[in-house]
Amino acid sequence: MTKAGGIGVAVEELRIATESGDAIAASLYRPEVAMNSAPCVVMGPGGTLTRRDGIPGYAERFAAAGIAALAFDYRHWGDSEGEPRRLASVPRQLADWRAAVAHGRGLEGVDPDRIAVWGMSLGGGHALRTAARDPRIAAVVAFVPMADGLAYSLNLRVLRFTGRALRDRLRRGSATLPAVGPAGAFPAEALPSFERLAALNGWRNEITVDFDYPFARYRPARQASRIEAPVLVQLGESDDLAPRRAVERTAERAPRGELYRYPIDHFSGFWPEHIGEVAGDQVEFLRRHLSSPRC
Numbered sequence: 001m002t003k004a005g006g007i008g009v010a011v012e013e014l015r016i017a018t019e020s021g022d023a024i025a026a027s028l029y030r031p032e033v034a035m036n037s038a039p040c041v042v043m044g045p046g047g048t049l050t051r052r053d054g055i056p057g058y059a060e061r062f063a064a065a066g067i068a069a070l071a072f073d074y075r076h077w078g079d080s081e082g083e084p085r086r087l088a089s090v091p092r093q094l095a096d097w098r099a100a101v102a103h104g105r106g107l108e109g110v111d112p113d114r115i116a117v118w119g120m121s122l123g124g125g126h127a128l129r130t131a132a133r134d135p136r137i138a139a140v141v142a143f144v145p146m147a148d149g150l151a152y153s154l155n156l157r158v159l160r161f162t163g164r165a166l167r168d169r170l171r172r173g174s175a176t177l178p179a180v181g182p183a184g185a186f187p188a189e190a191l192p193s194f195e196r197l198a199a200l201n202g203w204r205n206e207i208t209v210d211f212d213y214p215f216a217r218y219r220p221a222r223q224a225s226r227i228e229a230p231v232l233v234q235l236g237e238s239d240d241l242a243p244r245r246a247v248e249r250t251a252e253r254a255p256r257g258e259l260y261r262y263p264i265d266h267f268s269g270f271w272p273e274h275i276g277e278v279a280g281d282q283v284e285f286l287r288r289h290l291s292s293p294r295c
Contacts (some may be wrong), residue, residue, distance in 0.1 A: 009029055010030050010031075011027055012028045013026075013027055014028055014070075016103045017099065018095060018099045020075070020082070022082040024074065024096050025051070025072065025079035026051070026070055026103070027051055027072075029059040029060060029070075030068045031066055035066060037114075038067065038109055038110055038111060039067050039068065039110075039111055039114035039116065040067065040070060040104045040111075040116070041062055041067055041115075041118050041141070042104045043058070043069055043070065043072070043119070044074070044097055044118070044120075044123035045071075045120060045121075046122050046123050047074075047093065048077075049198055049203075050077055050078030050079070050201060051072055051073050051078060053203065054270035055120075057279070058275070061279045061282075066287075067283075067286055067290060068107070069118075070100060072100045075092050076089070076092070086176075086207055087210055089210040091212070091213055093122070097127070101134065101137070112136075113136065115138055116137065116139035116141065116286055117131055118140075118143070119141070120143040120144060120269075121145065121146050121266065122146045124141075124142040124144060124146060125145050125149075125218065126220075128142050128147065128221075128224060128227065128250065129220050129223055131228075131229055131231070132223040132227050135228050137227075137228075138290055139231075139289040140227060140229050140230070141232045141285065141286070142231060142250065144235065144239055144242050144247075145220065145247060147220050147242065147243070147246040147249070147250045148243050148246030148249075149216050149219060150216045150218075151245070151246050152241075152243055153215050160183075161184060166211070169209070175208065176208050178206060178207075180205050184207075187240070190266070194267070197267055221246045221247075221249045221250045222253075224249070224251075224253040224257065227255070228255070229256065229289075230257075230258070231254040232258050232260065232281070232285045233254070233260070234282075235248065235261050235262070236265050236266060236268070237263050237264070238263065238264060238265040238268075240266070260281055262274065
């Protein structure tokens, strides 16, 4: 174990088994002082990012506040196993969430009934869907979540990207395209944000498209009414990637939903000028709902 950021946090690197046999990589952040039956938040990144891209700044704050954090990479991404590399598969990523939550519940020193889920962007949608299927989840943080794949897919830029990917697959049997730029699913204006967030960790502007699951079917906002846990939904007022109305509907439909708004875009919640406020609200929310064992 090593210290992270000099703030009394220890980090342990783990491997988590999945149903496919491919292991996913994870980092466990704990308070330096050992705690018995601590709460734990399971953290998943956006669909084309890894656990090292911005997430440590949040995980360290949680651990320093007495909440263990288990951050993981999806199969095919980062340090996890899985071929082809950089495959964006919604079903596999959701299965990875289930594996990570199950692993978190089995960690020594963690209270299995005080497991929260935290996700950003597509990971935010995955956190919502995970909680909708798992009534034992104690709290949900959906940070600039991708809450409606249909609304996102109807964007002209995304329709063009899907068409290019389909032609690529028909010609070559696979569909590997830039994620950001004129031919990508994200606008060229987003490239500086991606590079600022992830370039130091080897981010490549490339994604392998999965056609086995049409993204228009992906609608976490519609499942929010099934989430029994309290849900913190964090919306960026300048976010032009996650459909805003779907984010708002998520908070409205969740029986215990809370909606917070910030003057940020899809990525700037990771920047030093904003992370204090955004993470501070998350810590306060998690402390409020994970402070004592559930009855």
